[in-house]
Amino acid sequence: MALLEVSGLRAGYAEVDILHGVQLTVQAGEIVCVVGPNGAGKSTLMKAIFGLVPVRAGRIVFQGEDITGLGPAQIVRRGMCYVPQNNNVFPSLTVEENLEMGAFIHPGDFRQKMEEMFELFPILKERRRQKAGNMSGGQQQMVAMARALMLDPKLLLLDEPTAGLSPKFAELVLEKVVEINQRGVSVLMIEQNARAGLAISHRGYVLTMGRNRLDDTGHNLMANEEVGRLFLGG
């Protein structure tokens, strides 16, 4: 059984549909990357899965349970966490407080989990009392990922985790994604740098105009001529 199974998904804003029947699966233990040109509906897909955009048709099944139509608060409780592309930290809260908010619904002690996060992101330990808003973009991305991991999710959704970062930081963030995955968290991510994203992914999906275009292993997609022409610049 797949961890996440999306089928025939139609969703959008107001009167306009952005997704016209998308299908996608994530198996336990995988990193899956969604690529596609601007306006393909990648972010909308992720928001629809997480209950932030109304779903008009189709089904979203997570760990064997139909979660179509549930809100973010209910989905979080089922073991899926989401890192938005922008504004993904609480700027006036310290790093520690950001992580604590990530564990908000967790009733017990979160110290243990926080230490784990500091182990994964040592830089955050150094800056634990600093306000997240005063940190660099790359550091904020790490705060955001750590915040989302505080609840021990089965699946982590990452919306363009390297957007706006320097190449050095982008590389570091993607390394962290692999490390998170090795700790047993499945990852579904959108990456505008398709080559880098696909390189670390087990499988990838190419989305255009709100429809599935291609899906294959990350490796094969990178080698695919059409994909190369479309997004890899050559």
Place this chain on the structure above:
Amino acid sequence: MEWGGVVGYGLFLLIYGGIYAISALGLNVQWGYTGLFNIGVGGFFLVGAYTSAIMTKGPDFSHLGGFGQPFIVGVLAGGVLAALLALLIGIPTLRLRGDYLAIATIGIAETLRLIVTNEQWLTAGVWGIGGIPKPLFSTFGSAYNAFYAVLVLAAMVLVYFAIERGIRSPWGRVLKAIREDEAVAQAVGKDVFRFKLQALVLGAFFMGVAGALFAHFVGYISPEAFEPMNATFLVWVMLIVGGSGNSKGAILGAFIVWVIWSGTEFVAAALPPALGPRAHALRIVLIGLLLMVMLLVRPQGVLGEERQVSKLLRQESGSRQASAGG
């Protein structure tokens, strides 16, 4: 006697309803069409009333005066001064979030009330200004209220057609586009700030004119007449009840709410005198509840807004939503 009473009340209704309707039409330009939050309607009304009173009166040592200008000059000056005030208040606030305008307009209305209460030399303070000239009073004598009702209604109709013309022009469509989505209006190259300022100033002009018409009818004004309840809040309730974004709605709302408001006064008058001040409070509570019920049950008002979404807006919002999926 009975008939006389009914006719007398009918004329009052026409005069006050008409004056309030002009104010509500002004607010409709600001809020209904442009989405500007002016909770200081009373301030602009006050400026219009005092300006016209001071401009038209003969010499009076209790306050500034002695200009002796004709009625029409006073009324227009009242409108112009209110408009200037709007310009002053709009410049610092219209580039900021909508709430700031709301707070600033309350501030200006309250500050003006402080000024007219405390600056004796200008406005005679709490004593108020009496003997404000009534135009053509000697000509009409006992039929004066009928004449004034016609005058007010004529002014109201004039304002109505002026606004309708403006709002159906390209200028009016930009205003509505700003109300619906400022970012879109900006994106298609409209100077949003300038259009907002124009709407604020135009609306304030009509409020000033309404204030002036009020002053010349009652003949005596004092700071008490410009309590936020009478001068601001009632106008808001009128617009919401009638239907904001609709000039006919603003007029209809003004008359409906004035009938309710004055009706509760009759009820209050029938109560034992000991309850008098309390009855006044109860009237206002009722009007407040009317507003809340309206907002909850029929937020579009009795008439609702006339549907004429601009082409500009529809195209833009379509493409914006499409791109939001990126």
Place this chain on the structure above:
Amino acid sequence: MAQLILYGLIYGGIISLGAIGLTLIARILRFSHFAHGDMMALGAYLALLFRVTLGLPMWAAAIIAVVSTAVAAIAIDRLFYKPLRRTGPTILLIASVGVALVLRHVIQFFWGAAPQVYQRGVERPWIVWGLRIRPVQAWILVMAVLLVVGVWLFLQKTKTGKAMRAMADNMDLAAVSGIDTERMIVWTWVLGASLAAAAGIMLGLDTQLRPAMGWLMLLPLFAAAILGGLGNPYGAIAGGMIIALAQELSTLVFNTAYKPAVSFVLMVLLLLLRPQGLFGGKA
């Protein structure tokens, strides 16, 4: 001059308590709550009810009034604001003006328009370092400081307080993190209304109670909140102090009657020069 500064501190404490709630509501519920001043007045008059009509000691009357005001605020939210929340902040703003008006005149209906006091008689002021301060004013000052420290501890140390700051920071992210936003909204009203009621009672103790006292406080409250950047509860405290001191010191130059206008002029100047607030960062 020193005397005026002392009065400014007392008044500043009162304004700050109101402005904290206004700021939290502005950030978390995303609208300017124009009925906040009248919630202060409601708290003050409820304390009058328990103090004078029921004859309770002042401290007990104050506590019960604060709790009742919080309950009233939650009720008003359920009845009026919550159903309108989806329609956007401007409609909520109009609704809050409506609530302000209704509250003020409900007060006038039950208690009349004439000024009232909690306790008749004149207190002899203490003289400390040449400054006059009435015992009740000393109490107000102490209570205001305690409450501000209490709020600070609540926001800084408790999980609920941190979640409220998180919501004020980034509402969407709070929802995405699984924070129960509706419950936090209830807590926001509890905190905001309690502080408002406490401020209203202090104002009533310092001077007298009038139905319009809340409406008249609205400008200083907003001025303080805007000065503080309308986002940061701590900025609101500083804003409150500045506004209060400016109002008191203005009496050296201007007619006392213009005190309320001072906060307005300061606010407009600030909006012109530094719209993000004195201490605010990004808008």
